[in-house]
Amino acid sequence: MEDTALQAAEQLLGGLPPSPAVWCSGLRKRYGRRTAVDGVSFTVGRGEVVGLLGPNGAGKTSVIKMLLGLVRPDAGEVLLLGRPGRDPASRERVGYLPELFRYQPWLSAAEVLAVHVRLARASVPAEEQRQALALVGLADRAGDRVNGFSKGMQQRLGLAVALVARPELVVLDEPTSALDPLGRADVRDLVLSLKARGVAVLLNSHLIGEVERVCDRVVILDKGRVAASGSLAELLGQRELRLRLGAVNAAAEARLAATGSLHRSGDEFTVVLPAEDDGSTVPGLITDLVGLGVQVHAVEPGRISLEERLLGILRHEEEQR
Incomplete structure (x- = not known):
């Protein structure tokens, strides 16, 4: 009897659409007397590209850190790929490129990727790791040490790190900040290729033109609150x-x-x-x-x-x- 009920429940759940890649509701965060995030709610669907926009200090990076468990919210709930955000397993299939990062300068690009694969406890063959470097234009620099990389090359390496463990959700915080126009075009093509593969992308960028080219929907933050959100057709109707x-x-x-x-x-x-x-x-x-x-x-x-x-x-x- 119990087995029959369990099978029926599994069939019912199997017929439901997949949960959003990101679901958050009522996120709040204060730092001392300053309210950084105040009641933020939004979703990112599977295979959807959502842009997070707003002026400096609007709370965009704080929201991203709460989504990824790097900052504990004072209130609100987070689900990543159907799992509670407080569960470390929710981040196993998430790739992240932070706005500010630094890799060990004595490591090569290939070694940086290998370290992060181990930290993610993922099984990614060496050939697939090399493909991740090729995807961001660093195939011929795999054996070079990071201390010889320009800012743009380090940004490309950060993208490779975010993509190497086959994520279902990629969070990019200012991914084009150190890139030249060609590099920005490469990132744009990369985001579109992720979307085509069904990977969800949450993109925080000050380059509004890039957001307009790749995003399905936009969430606009101002002073920690959602000032507007919707598809580009709705916002630019x-x-x-x-x-x-x-x-x-x-x-x-x-x-x-x-x-x-x-x-x-x-x-x-x-x-x-x-x-x-x-x-x-x-x-x-x-x-x-x-x-x-x-x-x-x-x-x-x-x-x-x-x-x-x-x-x-x-x-x-x-x-x-």
Whole structure:
């Protein structure tokens, strides 16, 4: 009877979707009188890339350290890959690149990887360790000592360490901070390849353009709280139309304003398109403008950038205080 019940429970659980790679609720942390993190909650799905954004001091690194058990939260709960964050086993399949790190300068790149494989108690063949170095562009420097590495090369080695033990979740804290443009492009491609393999990625970066290129969703922190979160489509849903026009009379300007929020600078006009636009708004607008005698020199579709959205959210939060 018990075996039958156990089999039924296993079948039921087996039919459920996998738990999120990261689940946290109500995280709080104070350092003395300063509240660093105040009620932060979010998730990272399996195979999803989530960006953690916010100004310096927003609490991003503190949140990451609480997720990984490096800092004990004053309140809140964490699950990593379905296990409680307080359980060391929850971090067995997690790769981590901290913002600040230093490896033993007398070790070679290959030896650094071997040490971390042993610390992770993982079984990773030497060939697979060499592949991890090749993945970050250090295949020909495997035998070189770390004390001869540039900051960018050490950053690449840190990425290899984060990836070597076949993680299901990778947490990257400022992974491109010491890299040149080519290195940043390599990291971007690497994150996208991890996503394609079903690996979840939590990315903390000040390079908003990189976040916009690789992330499915974004969590914006400000003063320790979640100021906004959502998919890029949700956060950047506002579409714009930029036009360069001549002979704009009062009737034409009123027609532009009737379409949506309007901004004018000389002969250049920016109109916010309605969210419910079915594709007919722009052709109808241009037809009406021409009918009103307006000379249409240029029409350019646009979308608010993540940087503009981030600044708008943070300024709004500041005004509310």
